Amino acid sequence: MKKYLLKRILLIVPTFIGITLITYLMVRLAPGDYTTLKAGLQGELRAGSVGMEILEQERKLYGLDKPIIVGYADWLGSFMVLDFGTSRKDGRPVSTRIADALPITLALNIITIIIVYIISIPVGIITSVKKDSAFDRVVSLVMFILYSLPAFWIGLLLLMYFSGGEYLNIFPLGGIMSDWAEEPGFWRKLLDIAWHLVLPVVTLTYGSFAFLSRYTRANMLEVINQQYITTARAKGLSEARVVFVHAFRNSLVPLVTLMATLLPGLLGGSVIVESIFSIPGMGMLAFESILARDIPVIMAIAAISALLTLVGILIADLMYALVDPRIRLESRI
Amino acid sequence: MILRIPEIKGVLVTAVLLAALVCGCARMTPPREADALYLHLGAEPGTLNPITATDAYAATINEHIYENLVERDYDTLEIVPRLAERWTISPDRLRYRFYLKKGVRWSDGVEFTADDIVYSFRALKDPKTASAQLKVYYIDVKDVRRISRYVVEFTYSRPYFLALEFCGGIPIVPEHIFNDGTDFNTHKNSRFPVGTGPYLFSRWDTGKKIVLVRNDKYWGKKPEIRKIVYKLVPEINVALQMLKKGELDVMSLRSIQWVRQTGTEKFNSNFYRLKYYLPRYNYIGWNARSELFSDKRVRRAMTHFIDREAILNKLLFGLGRIVTGNFYIESRSYNRDLEPWPFDPEKGKALLKQAGWSDTDGDGILDRNGKKFSFTFTISSGSKFGERLTSILKEDLSRAGIEMNINRYEWAVFVNKLNSRDFEAVTLSWSLGYGGDPYQLWHSSQTERGSNFCNFSNREADAIIEAARMEFNEDRRTRMYHRFHEIIHEEQPYTFLYSTPALVAVSRRFDNVKVHKRGLNYLEWKVKGK
Numbered sequence: 001m002k003k004y005l006l007k008r009i010l011l012i013v014p015t016f017i018g019i020t021l022i023t024y025l026m027v028r029l030a031p032g033d034y035t036t037l038k039a040g041l042q043g044e045l046r047a048g049s050v051g052m053e054i055l056e057q058e059r060k061l062y063g064l065d066k067p068i069i070v071g072y073a074d075w076l077g078s079f080m081v082l083d084f085g086t087s088r089k090d091g092r093p094v095s096t097r098i099a100d101a102l103p104i105t106l107a108l109n110i111i112t113i114i115i116v117y118i119i120s121i122p123v124g125i126i127t128s129v130k131k132d133s134a135f136d137r138v139v140s141l142v143m144f145i146l147y148s149l150p151a152f153w154i155g156l157l158l159l160m161y162f163s164g165g166e167y168l169n170i171f172p173l174g175g176i177m178s179d180w181a182e183e184p185g186f187w188r189k190l191l192d193i194a195w196h197l198v199l200p201v202v203t204l205t206y207g208s209f210a211f212l213s214r215y216t217r218a219n220m221l222e223v224i225n226q227q228y229i230t231t232a233r234a235k236g237l238s239e240a241r242v243v244f245v246h247a248f249r250n251s252l253v254p255l256v257t258l259m260a261t262l263l264p265g266l267l268g269g270s271v272i273v274e275s276i277f278s279i280p281g282m283g284m285l286a287f288e289s290i291l292a293r294d295i296p297v298i299m300a301i302a303a304i305s306a307l308l309t310l311v312g313i314l315i316a317d318l319m320y321a322l323v324d325p326r327i328r329l330e331s332r333i
Numbered sequence: 334m335i336l337r338i339p340e341i342k343g344v345l346v347t348a349v350l351l352a353a354l355v356c357g358c359a360r361m362t363p364p365r366e367a368d369a370l371y372l373h374l375g376a377e378p379g380t381l382n383p384i385t386a387t388d389a390y391a392a393t394i395n396e397h398i399y400e401n402l403v404e405r406d407y408d409t410l411e412i413v414p415r416l417a418e419r420w421t422i423s424p425d426r427l428r429y430r431f432y433l434k435k436g437v438r439w440s441d442g443v444e445f446t447a448d449d450i451v452y453s454f455r456a457l458k459d460p461k462t463a464s465a466q467l468k469v470y471y472i473d474v475k476d477v478r479r480i481s482r483y484v485v486e487f488t489y490s491r492p493y494f495l496a497l498e499f500c501g502g503i504p505i506v507p508e509h510i511f512n513d514g515t516d517f518n519t520h521k522n523s524r525f526p527v528g529t530g531p532y533l534f535s536r537w538d539t540g541k542k543i544v545l546v547r548n549d550k551y552w553g554k555k556p557e558i559r560k561i562v563y564k565l566v567p568e569i570n571v572a573l574q575m576l577k578k579g580e581l582d583v584m585s586l587r588s589i590q591w592v593r594q595t596g597t598e599k600f601n602s603n604f605y606r607l608k609y610y611l612p613r614y615n616y617i618g619w620n621a622r623s624e625l626f627s628d629k630r631v632r633r634a635m636t637h638f639i640d641r642e643a644i645l646n647k648l649l650f651g652l653g654r655i656v657t658g659n660f661y662i663e664s665r666s667y668n669r670d671l672e673p674w675p676f677d678p679e680k681g682k683a684l685l686k687q688a689g690w691s692d693t694d695g696d697g698i699l700d701r702n703g704k705k706f707s708f709t710f711t712i713s714s715g716s717k718f719g720e721r722l723t724s725i726l727k728e729d730l731s732r733a734g735i736e737m738n739i740n741r742y743e744w745a746v747f748v749n750k751l752n753s754r755d756f757e758a759v760t761l762s763w764s765l766g767y768g769g770d771p772y773q774l775w776h777s778s779q780t781e782r783g784s785n786f787c788n789f790s791n792r793e794a795d796a797i798i799e800a801a802r803m804e805f806n807e808d809r810r811t812r813m814y815h816r817f818h819e820i821i822h823e824e825q826p827y828t829f830l831y832s833t834p835a836l837v838a839v840s841r842r843f844d845n846v847k848v849h850k851r852g853l854n855y856l857e858w859k860v861k862g863k
Contacts, residue, residue: 018850035465040858053782061463089379089520100539159571165578173539173575174566252412275567280540284567297803 008317012310017076019306020299022205024072027298033086034057034293051244061296062088075299085296089289094300099284104176105269106195112204113262120209124216127226129243140214147210155276156204162199174278204270215258219251226250249323256319263312264305297330367842368860369560373572373584377540377565382523384456385463385502389764394563395504397545397855400527402431402450403501407849410664410767412497416529420501426492426805429500433483433668437552439507447485448854451477451479452508456517463518469773470499484781492803495768505529531556531856534580541565552553576604582840583853591836592650609848610654611835612661612769614719615762615828621788623757625708629689632825637681638733639726639828648721653831658818659763659771662832663850665811666769668818675824678733685733692734699734707736711756714741719760751786760830766850771817772798775826789826 035058059065063074078085084094123143127136163171172178174198177189223229224247232246269283282301289297320327366566377681378391383399386392402417414420417431437445454477457464466513473496487500503702525533531553543563547556564581573590575581577600586595586606595606619626621633626632641655655673660666684692690699692708697705710726712719720741727737752757763774773779776798777790790818797817804810819826837853839846844859 030746032743032749033746054468057460058463058465059459086519087379091385091516091523097539156568156570159574163578164574169578173578173580174568174571177541228813276571277567278541278566278571280565284540291743291745 005318006312011308011321012314015310016303016306020076020079020303021072021307023302024075024295024299025068026294028068028071030293032293033064034062034295035064059118061115065245075296078297084300087289087297088165088294089292089297097297098282098300098304101269101280101285102267103118104279105283106199106266106280107193107264108204108269108281111197111201112208113265116212117200119205120212121216124208124213125220125248126310127213128220134324143210143213146206149207150205151203151270152272152276154206155199155273158199158203159276172196174276174286176279182279200273200279203247203276205272205326212258216251216255219254220247223251224305256316256323259319260309260312260316263315265306267301267305267308336860365705367862368558368561369562370558370843370855371562371564371580371582373576373581374543374563374565375569376567377600381526381534381537382520384453384467384506385518385523387466394543394545395528396530397532397561398530399503399504399506399536400530401502403497405498405767405851407836407854410850412501413677415501416505417501424499426496427489429487429497430480430490431485431487431501433485435483437529438550439510439529440527440550441507441510443507443509443597443851445505445507445529447479448482449505449508450485450503450569451464452512453503453505456501456506456511459517461517465708471503473498476677477589492805494805495770498766498768507600516620518749535560544721554856557626557859558855559803561855574839576838578609579840582842584838586836586838588649588652588675588833588836591652595838600838605839605846607839607843607848607853608652608703608834608844609837609850609852610832611852612664612765612767613762614659614662614832615658615830617758617760617830618787618827619724620754620757620759620786621790621826622754623708626756627707628688629824630684631690632828633674634681634684634688635730636825636828637677637684638729638735640676640729641673641828641830642676644722644725645831646726647754648718648834649831650722652836653833656829656832658821658829659774659817660769660814661765661767662766664769665807666814666818668815668822670815671818671822673829678729681735691788697734697740698736705736706734707738708757709738709740710758711742711750712760713744713747715744716760722760728825754786762833769814770798770802771814772802775817775821785828789821789824791820791824794820795822808835 012131054064063071066074073083082095087094087097088093090097123139127139130136152310159171159173161167163169172195174196176193178192178196213275229247231241232242237246266280269279269281269286271283271287273279274281274283285297286301288294289301353481374390374500376388376390378388378394379384380388381391381395381398383391383395386395399665402415403412403420405411405414416434416437418434420431422429422431431450433445433447439445454471454474455599457467457471459521462579473490473493475490478486478488480486487496490502491494493499507527508525511517511520515521524537528534529552531548531551533548535544535546537543542565545561545563545704547559549555569587569590572584573586576584591606591608595604615669617635617639619632621627621632626635632835645651645655654662654764656662657671657673658668660668675719686701691701692699694700699701709824710723723737723739727739732736747759751759762804773784773787774793775789776783777795780788780790794817797813797820801810801817802814804813831835835852839853842861844861845857846853847857
């Protein structure tokens with residue numbers, strides 16, 4: 001076990017270097033760099049814009065004249081000592097920018113994941129137990145309808161109808177906090193944030209039910225037809241015990257695979273939801289820095305999600321052994 | 334246990350009740366301040382350092398915090414004093430001496446002096462400063478010298494009719510704050526500006542808002558509005574909803590919003606809808622370096638194929654004016670005698686025929702010496718206007734026997750293509766200054782590495798541009814520019830499209846809201862009922 005763990009942890013190092021190197025290559029090789037954006041924004045150029053000589057001078061300033069491999073080595077060197085550099089956009093440390101955006105994204109994602117799991121897994125179990133019943137069909141249909149509704153549309157509709165003032169005026173029009181909520185008062189503040197998060201969370205969750213509930217349902221169905229389930233029923237166990245203890249536990253193994261995506265998933269934000277609801281989260285940060293070729297920010301986000309993904313996969317593998325004693329780790333490398 | 338449907342319903346009901354409770358509590362929102370002005374910010378500026386800031390958002394905010402030596406009058410667009418009391422110009426028009434107002438203080442109490450100007454100029458010119466967007470304007474400024482505590486002198490290397498504007502318009506930052514040995518580009522006060530203007534920086538909640546408060550020690554006339562809040566709302570439809578709900582006071586509208594979403598009586602009773610023209614226009618640029626568009630007859634023909642009137646009505650709801658040339662339509666330089674080339678496909682075909690293009694093989698596409706008339710139109714992928722314009726063009730041009738392909742690139746890549754001149758046709762817009770010097774856009778020296786990326790080059794035009802730069806008599810310069818405008822009209826390096834107006838909705842909570850040539854001036858607004 002220890003040997004396995006050590007091997008796996010050592011393997012993370014070259015994988016991580018590979019991922020970040022490719023990311024860095026892509027960013028640097030993509031046409032356009034930070035300085036070209038000085039010419040103007042989205043379709044409107046400023047008269048005169050900029051002379052090429054001056055742009056080249058500026059390129060030097062950002063180290064864009066150095067060979068790519070040197071640039072990567074520089075980056076990796078500072079990353080090792082946890083220095084992410086400064087953002088090209090506002091000259092602030094990248095770590096500050098991420099620290100600004102991360103809490104709200106984490107909060108949104110954790111709430112979303114909890115809601116999705118709480119609703120989807122029971123629904124998956126019920127629909128598998130009552131396979132082909134009217135309930136199963138209706139639920140499947142509803143979930144797939146939800147799944148197919150685009151978030152940018154639903155988000156705007158929710159805002160229009162629930163907070164626009166023309167129809168209902170229950171929720172705020174985006175943002176994460178009211179202006180007045182800067183005054184002390186922990187509960188008031190929490191309540192205010194919760195109030196702001198209702199619509200974004202709805203927009204983030206409704207589309208995710210379909211996948212997880214169908215996934216649970218499929219896994220359950222596979223298990224529920226096994227002979228030991230019949231045996232359990234024949235023993236006279238209650239239906240709840242059969243379903244939850246005998247069937248559900250055994251259907252958990254494939255769900256563990258999902259855990260691997262959970263960790264990096266916490267970090268990622270949705271550009272669409274964030275821009276509709278004016279939420280300054282990770283999605284917008286990543287999106288804007290890619291458009292602006294803000295290399296330090298792009299690299300920091302990519303590196304952190306790469307690390308989390310790698311760790312997530314490792315944890316998932318360890319979890320396999322935990323939920324299924326038949327799996328031996330030593331043989332899996 | 335298994336959750337049954339009634340139980341799920343129960344959970345839902347509880348959730349709704351809980352939500353209602355949450356809302357009930359949270360809706361005890363205190364009323365918003367009456368003498369605060371809430372403005373819409375579509376994207377967040379990176380910095381509020383006027384020397385390194387590149388975006389328009391930073392410029393609109395900084396305008397209230399920082400001041401220049403001179404400014405343009407809101408109505409006449411004449412250059413008038415601001416931080417400078419007066420100025421003198423040497424007879425050879427190379428030296429500009431500014432006499433500063435005395436007793437002007439930075440918001441931290443330190444006096445504003447000539448040293449701040451000298452320092453700002455040095456910082457701007459420093460190769461280590463990320464100010465490419467400004468450096469280009471100060472290439473000809475040789476030196477800035479302190480004559481005394483309140484007098485500063487700029488030296489130009491050659492006479493230039495806009496020198497006064499550029500010298501007087503140099504962004505000024507406080508030396509005692511920025512010259513502290515730390516890196517200028519990432520200086521902490523780039524996000525905490527200290528200025529001399531009518532408003533003080535108060536706070537910046539990244540991703541949410543930027544707040545300014547009135548400078549009660551301001552040397553000039555103090556505005557009535559006590560507080561300005563720039564709210565960051567990236568989604569423009571949401572911003573409109575906030576405007577309607579009263580959470581924003583001012584917002585720039587898109588043409589579709591102007592026409593379709595803000596015309597109701599209710600809206601008009603709550604908001605002024607203002608429309609004014611700023612110096613900007615959009616166009617289709619034909620790359621004269623490409624084989625097809627090096628011939629001016631072909632470029633003219635393209636203009637004849639494009640029904641600008643119809644496109645204006647269809648895409649921009651008629652909100653805009655067709656332009657014939659490069660100058661600001663409200664300025665004297667703009668030659669009003671010129672009529673836009675009419676939509677006339679027959680004329681276009683005749684011109685192409687003259688240029689040697691005809692359909693010899695009968696495949697419906699024009700050709701010359703065995704080569705087809707086929708080109709690629711490059712647009713930036715976010716541009717809705719570009720997208721719709723090109724699909725109309727493709728249709729119209731195919732009727733004239735021209736094959737047009739469309740290529741979309743992300744903005745950074747698109748700018749790269751412009752810089753490397755790697756395109757055949759593009760659509761873009763220019764935002765100009767009020768001065769209107771065509772040098773950087775149209776002089777042939779700028780075709781290699783400057784902004785003249787369509788490679789327009791004409792000897793007479795070059796001569797006019799050069800002479801006009803040194804012509805200080807406005808009447809004579811205007812005549813020169815009228816001739817230049819004629820050449821541009823004749824040569825059609827661009828198919829000039831429209832100057833589109835700024836469309837702004839302003840809450841009727843405010844009075845004395847006037848539209849000037851330069852736009853809106855919040856400093857003069859009054860709060861109703863005060």
